[in-house]
Amino acid sequence: MTVLGCIADDFTGATDLAGLLARSGVRVSLRMGIPDEAPSDTAPFEVIALKCRTAPVADAVAECRRALDWLKQAGAERFFWKYCSTFDSTAEGNIGPVAEALMADLDAKQTMYCPAFPENGRAIFMGNLFVGEQPLAESPMKDHPLTPMRDSNLMRLLAPQVSGPVGLANRLTVARGADALRERLSELEGAGVAHVVIDAVADDDLYTIAAACRDMPLMTGGSAVAMPLPDLYVRDGVLSADAEKAVRPDLPEKTIILSGSCSAMTRAQVSAYSVNAPSYRLDAFDLEKRGIGPVLTWLSKQDLSKAPLIYATAEPDQVRKAQEAFGGPQVGAMIEDALAELAQAAFSSGARRFVVAGGETSGAVTQALGVTRLDIGQEIAPGVPWTYTESEGEKIALTLKSGNFGKEEFFADALAVLEDQ
Numbered sequence: 045m046t047v048l049g050c051i052a053d054d055f056t057g058a059t060d061l062a063g064l065l066a067r068s069g070v071r072v073s074l075r076m077g078i079p080d081e082a083p084s085d086t087a088p089f090e091v092i093a094l095k096c097r098t099a100p101v102a103d104a105v106a107e108c109r110r111a112l113d114w115l116k117q118a119g120a121e122r123f124f125w126k127y128c129s130t131f132d133s134t135a136e137g138n139i140g141p142v143a144e145a146l147m148a149d150l151d152a153k154q155t156m157y158c159p160a161f162p163e164n165g166r167a168i169f170m171g172n173l174f175v176g177e178q179p180l181a182e183s184p185m186k187d188h189p190l191t192p193m194r195d196s197n198l199m200r201l202l203a204p205q206v207s208g209p210v211g212l213a214n215r216l217t218v219a220r221g222a223d224a225l226r227e228r229l230s231e232l233e234g235a236g237v238a239h240v241v242i243d244a245v246a247d248d249d250l251y252t253i254a255a256a257c258r259d260m261p262l263m264t265g266g267s268a269v270a271m272p273l274p275d276l277y278v279r280d281g282v283l284s285a286d287a288e289k290a291v292r293p294d295l296p297e298k299t300i301i302l303s304g305s306c307s308a309m310t311r312a313q314v315s316a317y318s319v320n321a322p323s324y325r326l327d328a329f330d331l332e333k334r335g336i337g338p339v340l341t342w343l344s345k346q347d348l349s350k351a352p353l354i355y356a357t358a359e360p361d362q363v364r365k366a367q368e369a370f371g372g373p374q375v376g377a378m379i380e381d382a383l384a385e386l387a388q389a390a391f392s393s394g395a396r397r398f399v400v401a402g403g404e405t406s407g408a409v410t411q412a413l414g415v416t417r418l419d420i421g422q423e424i425a426p427g428v429p430w431t432y433t434e435s436e437g438e439k440i441a442l443t444l445k446s447g448n449f450g451k452e453e454f455f456a457d458a459l460a461v462l463e464d465q
C-alpha cells in the first residue's frame with residue numbers, strides 16, 4: 045500500500061527524491077512517466093517522474109493530474125510535488141499552476157513550498173533562495189538554458205504563477221519548532237493564505253517542517269524536505285520499515301557518459317573527466333549542419349570499457365549563440381534527441397552502464413532506452429543514486445545526475461561506486 049505518492053517535474057529530480065527517501069531503508073519505486081497499467085506491486089513510496097518542467101502550463105497540469113489519479117489508485121492519501129531545489133520555472137509556471145491544480149483535486153486549502161537542500165548548498169532565508177553563499181539570481185542559475193532564474197525571492201517568483209495569496213513562515217518561526225510552525229500555518233490559513241513558502245537553512249529545519257506538514261494532503265518542495273517523512277510515518281504507525289535495498293545486477297563493464305547539462309558544476313565535471321578519458325564535444329552548429337553521423341562514427345570506434353564521454357555541455361556564451369541561431373527550445377530539443385539516439389547506439393554496442401547529466405537530457409535518454417521503472421541503488425553524491433532497470437530485456441544501471449549536483453570528480457566517482465558494490 046502506498047503511503048506517499050510523489051510527482052517529480054523531471055527525471056533527475058525524481059531520482060534525487062527517490063534516493064533521499066530510500067536512505068531510510070524503505071522501499072521506493074520510481075516510475076518513468078505515468079504507467080499505462082493500473083497500479084500493482086506498489087511500494088510504500090511511489091515516485092512518478094515526468095518531463096514537464098518546461099512543458100506548456102496546460103500540458104504540465106494535465107499530466108500531473110493524471111499522475112495524481114494513478115497514485116490515488118495506488119492507495120496514497122498524502123502527496124508530494126517535487127520541483128527543483130533552485131525553483132526552476134518561468135513566470136507562467138509550472139510550479140505554481142501544478143500545485144494549485146493538485147490542491148483543487150485534493151481539496152487542500154493550503155500547501156507549503158520548500159526547495160531547500162542544505163547538503164547541496166540550497167538554503168532559504170526570509171523567503172530568499174541561496175545557492176551556496178550567492179542569492180539564486182546571482183548564481184550560475186541566472187544563465188540556465190531553459191529556465192534562467194533572475195529573481196531570488198520565492199514569494200515574488202511564485203505569486204504570478206498562482207491565483208491565491210502567497211505568504212511566508214520564516215526561519216524565526218521554524219527555529220521555534222513544529223508546534224510554532226503549525227500555529228503559523230493555521231494563522232496564515234485563517235487569513236486565506238493558500239501558498240506558504242517556508243525558510244530552511246539546515247537539515248534540522250527540514251525535520252521541523254516535515255514534522256509540522258506531514259499531514260497536509262499535499263506538500264511541495266525539493267527532495268530534502270521529504271527525507272524525514274519515512275521515519276515520521278514509521279513513528280506515526282502508518283508505515284512499517286522494510287529494508288529492501290536494491291541489489292546491483294551483474295553487468296558488463298561497458299559504459300557511456302552523456303552530458304546535456306550546461307550547469308556550472310557539470311561544466312567543471314566535464315572538464316575534469318575529459319582530461320583522461322575519451323571524450324567528444326557535440327557542437328550545436330556542427331550538429332545542425334552535419335547531423336549525428338560524425339559522432340555516431342566516433343562512438344562506433346570507442347572501447348566502451350573506457351567509459352567514453354559525449355557532451356553538449358557548453359559555456360553560457362556558446363549556449364546563447366546557439367539559442368540565437370536556432371531558438372532556445374529548438375536547440376535544446378535537437379541536442380536531447382541526439383543524446384537519446386547516442387544512448388541507443390551505445391546500448392546496441394553493448395553499453396549497460398549509463399551516466400547521464402541533466403534533467404531534460406535524462407528524460408530524453410531514459411525514454412529512448414524504453415525504461416519504465418527503476419530500483420534505487422547506492423548514492424554516488426547527495427541526491428544522485430545509481431538505479432537499476434532493464435532495457436529491451438537486458439539489465440542496465442543508470443545514474444541520472446541533476447545539473448548542479450556532485451563534486452568535480454563525479455563521473456569517476458560514479459564508476460568507482462558501481463565497481464565497489
Ligand SMILES: Nc1ncnc2c1ncn2[C@@H]1O[C@H](COP(=O)(O)OP(=O)(O)OP(=O)(O)O)[C@@H](O)[C@H]1O
Binds near residue numbers: 188190358377402447
Ligand atoms: N551547447 C548547447 N547549446 C544550447 N543548448 C544546450 C547545449 N547543450 C545542452 N543544451 C540544452 O540545455 C538543456 C539542459 O537542460 P538539462 O535539464 O538537461 O540540464 P540541467 O538543467 O543542467 O539539469 P537539471 O535539470 O538536472 O538541473 C537541454 O535541453 C539541452 O539539450
Ligand SMILES: O=C(O)[C@@H](O)C(=O)CO
Binds near residue numbers: 054056128266446
Ligand atoms: O532539486 C534538484 O536540484 C534536482 O533534483 C533537480 O530537480 C534538478 O533537475
